[in-house]
Amino acid sequence: MAHPYPFEMFSHESKQILVGAQEHAERAGKSYVGTEHMLLAMLRLEAGAAYRVLTRLGVSYDDFANNISAATAHDKPRRGRRVVPTMAVKRTVELAFGEADRMNSKVVDTAHLLLGLALQGEGMGPFVLQDMGTSAERIVAEVEDDLGVPLSGRGKLPTSRPPWTTDLPEPPEVIGLRDRLASVRFALKNAAEAGDTEHALKLGREENRLEGELGRARRKWQGSLG
16 A cells, blocks of 8 residues: 655655754754754755745744754753654644645645644644744744635644643554554545545545544553653
8 A cells, every 4th residue: 555645745845854854853862753853944944935934934943943952951862762753743744735635736845844733733843933922823824825825714722732742752553553544544535536435435434443543542642641
C-alpha cells in the first residue's frame, strides 16, 4: 500500500522545511521533531508563503529561536536516540494534506504546512508564537489572504493542555495505529473517487474501527503521563 503522505507530493520548499526541521532537532540534541523545529526551518528557509506570512506577522528567526531557547533552557539533550516526529507534527502534516486537497492544489506547499500547524494548535511552536503575540487566528487569516482564498475565521488555540504534552514522541502502538488509519483514509478517498462503493463501505467500517482503537490507545498513553 502506498504511504498515506507521499514525500513527492510536497513542494520543493516544503521538502526543505521537513528536512530542515529534523536537522534543527538533531542539532538541539532532541529525540523528537517538534512544531518548534518546523517553524525554525520555515524561518531559516527565507522563501515561500510560510516565510512571507511569518515575516509579515513580525516573527523573525532570531526572535523565535531565542524564545524557544528560553522555553527549553532546562531541557537535557537526549542524543543517541532515533529522532521521531511528535504527535503535533504528524497532525500538522495530516491537516496540510487536507488543506491542499480542499484548495485543489496538486502539491502541499509551505502555506499548507503553516496552516496545518496553526489549525492543530498544539506543541511548543504555536504556544511560543502565542506568547510572542502571534495567535493561530492571525496566522490562518494571513495565510488565507496570501493564497487569495475566503477568510474562514478558523484557528482557535487550545489553552487547556500544556505545550509539552504534544511534544513527546508517541509510543509505537499509537504510531502504528495512526499510520494504519492514515493509510485507510487515503485508500478510502481513492475508492470513493473511483466510484468503488463496495470497497469504500468496507474501508469506511475499517476507518471507524481504527478511530476507536486509536482513541483508546491515546487515552491510555496520555493517562500514563500523569
